[in-house]
Amino acid sequence: MxxxxxxxxxxxxxxxxxxxxxxxxxxxxxxxxxxxxxxxxxxxxxxxxxxxxxxxxxxxxxxxxxxxxxxxxxxxxxxxxxxxxxxxxxxxxxxxxxxxxxxxxxxxxxxxxxxxxxxxxxxxxxxxxxxxxxxxxxxxxxxxxxxxxxxxxxxxxxxxxxxxxxxxxxxxxxxxxxxxxxxxxxxxxxxxxxxxxxxxxxxxxxxxxxxxxxxxxxxxxGWDVFTNNKLSFEFMKNKSLYEVGRTAEAKQGYDALLKYPYIQDRGEMHWIILFDRGRIAEKEGNTREAIRFYEKAVDVIEQQRSTINVEAGKIGFVGDKQAVYHSLIAGLYADRQYEKAFEYVERSKSRALVDLLAGKKDFVVKSTGKEEQVRNVLAATAKSEEEILSSDKSVNPSQSRSIAVKARQDLQRDVPELASLVTVDSTPVSEIASFLSPKESLVEYYYSGNDMFAFVITAGSLQSIRLNPAGLEEEVAAFRKSLEDPRSPATLVHAGKLYQRLFKPLETALQNQNLVIVSHGILHYIPFNALHDGKQYLIDRYRIRLMPSASAMKYLREKKGKGKGGILALGNPDLGNPAHDLVFAQKEAVEVAKIWQNSRVFVRKQATEDVVRRYGGEYQYIHFATHGQFSPDNPLQSALLLSPDAGSNGMLTVDKLYSMQLDTSLVTLSACETGLSKVANGDDLVGLTRGFFYAGAGSIVASLWKVDDLATSHLMIRFYQEMRHTDKLNALRKAQIETRKKYPHPYYWSSFQLTGRAR
Structure with a gap:
């Protein structure tokens, strides 16, 4: 059976x-x-x-x-x-x-x-x-x-x-x-x-x-129907007992369920039981046992790519996978297993990306000489995952799981970057340290519920610091509100409070002026350059670049824009509504294209998705001066708005990025009415940046909010001018400091951030 x-x-x-x-x-x-x-x-x-x-x-x-x-x-x-x-x-x-x-x-x-x-x-x-x-x-x-x-x-x-x-x-x-x-x-x-x-x-x-x-x-x-209903029945009973505090009864019932021969075939139910058993152990004061249960729950979660929840209608419960990671990370931190806690922070962020991309199947397979083989492996993975979820009597779930595991291993061997999008991926601290320059430190934040941690990697060593999360979301919202009003006198106050909360506790661990910051959740929406220590902004003390995860650095290491051209600029596309015209953005696109030789500019009806697909890989830099629609609720359908043509509706969605090959050194999103001012969980930003990275971009410069047209144009032109003499990160920093002289409020200069490679 x-x-x-x-x-x-x-x-x-x-x-x-x-x-x-x-x-x-x-x-x-x-x-x-x-x-x-x-x-x-x-x-x-x-x-x-x-x-x-x-x-x-x-x-x-x-x-x-x-x-x-x-x-x-x-x-x-x-x-x-x-x-x-x-x-x-x-x-x-x-x-x-x-x-x-x-x-x-x-x-x-x-x-x-x-x-x-x-x-x-x-x-x-x-x-x-x-x-x-x-x-x-x-x-x-x-x-x-x-x-x-x-x-x-x-x-x-x-x-x-x-x-x-x-x-x-x-x-x-x-x-x-x-x-x-x-x-x-x-x-x-x-x-x-x-x-x-x-x-x-x-x-x-x-x-x-x-x-x-x-x-x-x-x-x-038959026995199959009976077994299925009995498992659901027993789970619901014991889940309810646990939630009302009758933990001894729930513990006994859960332990009996975990011994059931076919519990591993009920993936969602299985990890929820393991998670609750960990929470029971934690309440009993047994941290090590709780960690073991949490690790087992994560192992079950990471065997699945699909976010299809076949259990929701059977047991009336939808589990929160990230809550499992949170409990495990907090437990490991409490047990002083800091390096392992950091590993699971990375795995939690990787799991969030896998969930974001779970419905996508048409990833571009980059030149490996094994394109057909990789596509076959992807198809085999999808088929085995469907079989695991199905109820067909001819399917052997254990065999299907083995096939899926083997397929994931093949992907990780042959196309590790693609594998990182469909399987949970993390990188040892020692390897992450090797991606940093000799005078560079990495700061990775993790924030969930009542816990916030910062991990600092410098010269191969890891330090961890517990931070205060109380009232963080309200503080970030107040900071963002003040930032978007250039007349607001409260900006420095909020910038100082967030500095004291997020940065001051780390200063003794930071030995370098070059920083890589990996944010989490609501922290994705903070312009770190604009935090203030009471004397100066962080931009005056540090050269800061961002990464969506520390592990993603290994996929950027060898990226160098292959194109021979300078800048491919797209500005002010014709969206069919004069209210959406961006006159200054069009001028900006024309001006930045003049800065580098062999550049090309497309505006109005010529600024199409086809242009990006056809010419994107031929230029070192791609500059978008257009509107965008970015949705935290459906991040893959977030889009840059270009002019429609015969082959496209003009929506260059995040989903499409994972099916494109651009191979460019830098993508800049300028003058975009992006919608990123809506503070959410950061999935929209992570999906966007990882999409451009997978398409071949080495770095992304993007704005967290819509900035004044004149200030943006001033900053962007200075940015590209500076890049003729220095690296991308230093060029952006110099352009922001120069813009600040003319437009002092952080609203004008701090919105733009560089994610990815500094050079």
Whole structure:
């Protein structure tokens, strides 16, 4: 037995037929295959040529859609569900004598929940519920639809509506002939209550012996269905016990679950249990044991690339992976394992990037002589990850995990930079130190909840300092607000407070004037050059460059713009709306292009994505003087806005950067109305910088907020002039200091930061 699970709604259908005395009323191949969890065979039997789903009879179509859902093949699932819904809308919804009018929208809800698209899941669940109510479908359908409705509402933050769905579930009549669905109702209630953090109510919902009340599952759905439901049941019970403080009972229950033969097949549930066991050990004062559990939880997390959460609808809980890293880092720090804590700081940032890029498959494979081999390895990795998540009985999860591990190892050997985008990556302190120049120090911050640490690497040694995080977010917000108002007298006050909090405690560890700063979270939005020690700004004392992570330095080490040209400048693209015109940006693009020989400028309708793709690799520097739209909520769809043309809508998205080859020494984002003034978690900035790095840029100069046009033009022209005589970092520093003489407030000069190589 593999521990795989057959489709829950099929078990409900079978139960309903048994209750109604109609068990012999069906014998279709599709239903039998789905009931056996043989989803791959369902696809072989029913998948139409050229994906012409509408050509299938509804009965075959609904089983095919179910199979796609269980196989986590969302690319085919949604077109399949569209075709099924179209048939339902025309009155065609019977399969094996069963009314499946609510099934397409229910399957869609489940998929959207797994993908984390909760608002869309709510819409699909509301449609499913409307169909059930309007058509007065049976009690079994009512329970399952109210369950997904409550889950979708809860995950979307609509607590009042989730509570209402739970109350409807509680009020359902479940006497004869519906007794068998009573336990489904109770489990559904537990899921909703756990999402709402109403743990006492969740305990009440599952306060019975699962084996006695669910013995019918062994007959109807087989041991796989029984096993799946038992694991979910036991997890919800023990999770709720833990959250209400009954830790001794939760500990005993969790330990029993960890001994279960197939717990490793339930990845999300597995690491959540390990995480909670670590927290229990920590409460018991056993730091070393807590660390061991946290490390095991991280190991499970790092076996997965996908962010698909197949457990959300099964256990009513969405785990926070970064919370596991936080607890582990804090535990290691408390145990004085500072170097290991630093390693996990790097791994946590790598995990965040992997999650950000989890849905991307079309990375450009740079010239290695093994392009086809690398693409095959990427495909094998994706296939094995889909199999691990699927519920098909033919899949051996252990074998699929082994294939995925081998594929990741092959990537790390052949294309380490690409591997760092799809697998968790960290670099030893000694190796990171080798990337620093002899007179350079690295400062890496880590901030989460009640903990903030700084790690300083100088001359191969690591020092760690605990910082005060209390009120940090409010302080950063106040600083940013004052920075964006050139008339604000409060800027120096806030700059001084942040200096005292973030920098002064490190000064004894800093032996060099050249600094590499790796920020974290809200700290990404601080212009460190503008911090003030009471006498001078940091820009007067240090040469500061940024990195998205310390480990990323190894991928920049050999980057040297290969192009023979000077500057490729794109300015003031025609966005079809005069209100978006950037007259000064156009002048700026023209002026900077004059500074270097063999430069070229494209403005208005000529400033297109095609220009970037066609000519980007031929120039040392690429200068964008255009608007941007940067979204913390969907970082991969953040974009530079260029003129649309026949081949592009003009949106040069972050997602596209990972599929491009630019091979340029520097990318400058100037005059951009970037939207980066919205302080969030930093994913938008990290995704953008790593995207340009992967495309081949050695450095990026970007602005944290929209700066006055005249000041920007003055600073940019001086920057490129200085680069004729010195390195990029020194050129930017000199340009900022020079601009400050004319425009003293940090609003005008401190917004621009260099990330990447100094030279």
């Amino acid at each position: 593999s521990g795989r699970t057959s489709c829950s709604w099929i078990a409900v259908v079978l139960a309903a037929f048994i209750v109604s005395g109609c068990a012999a009323a069906f014998n279709s191949k599709g239903l039998n295959l789905v009931a056996e969890a043989n989803y791959t065979q369902v696809v072989r039997e029913f998948e139409p040529g050229k994906e012409q789903y509408s050509s299938l009879p509804f009965q075959d179509l609904i089983y095919l859609c179910s199979a796609y859902g269980e196989l986590k093949n969302y690319k085919k699932l949604f077109p399949c569900l569209d075709a099924a819904q179209a048939k339902v809308n025309k009155g065609d919804f019977i399969a094996d004598t069963w009314n499946h009018s609510a099934t397409p929208s229910r399957l869609r809800t489940n998929a959207l929940i797994e993908l984390g698209q909760y608002e869309d899941a709510v819409k699909a669940a509301e449609l499913s519920n409307k169909i059930v109510v309007d058509n007065q479908l049976n009690r079994f359908e009512e329970v399952k639809v109210l369950e997904i409705l409550g889950i979708a509402y809860g995950l979307a933050g609509k607590a009042e509506k989730a509570n209402a769905a739970a109350e409807q579930l509680k009020g359902l009549y479940l006497g004869y002939p519906y007794m068998l669905v009573k336990d489904d109702r109770n489990i559904a209630l537990a899921k909703i209550y756990i999402i709402l953090k109403k743990y006492p109510e969740a305990i009440d919902a599952v306060s019975y012996k699962f084996e006695d009340s669910n013995s019918f599952l062994k007959t109807i759905g």
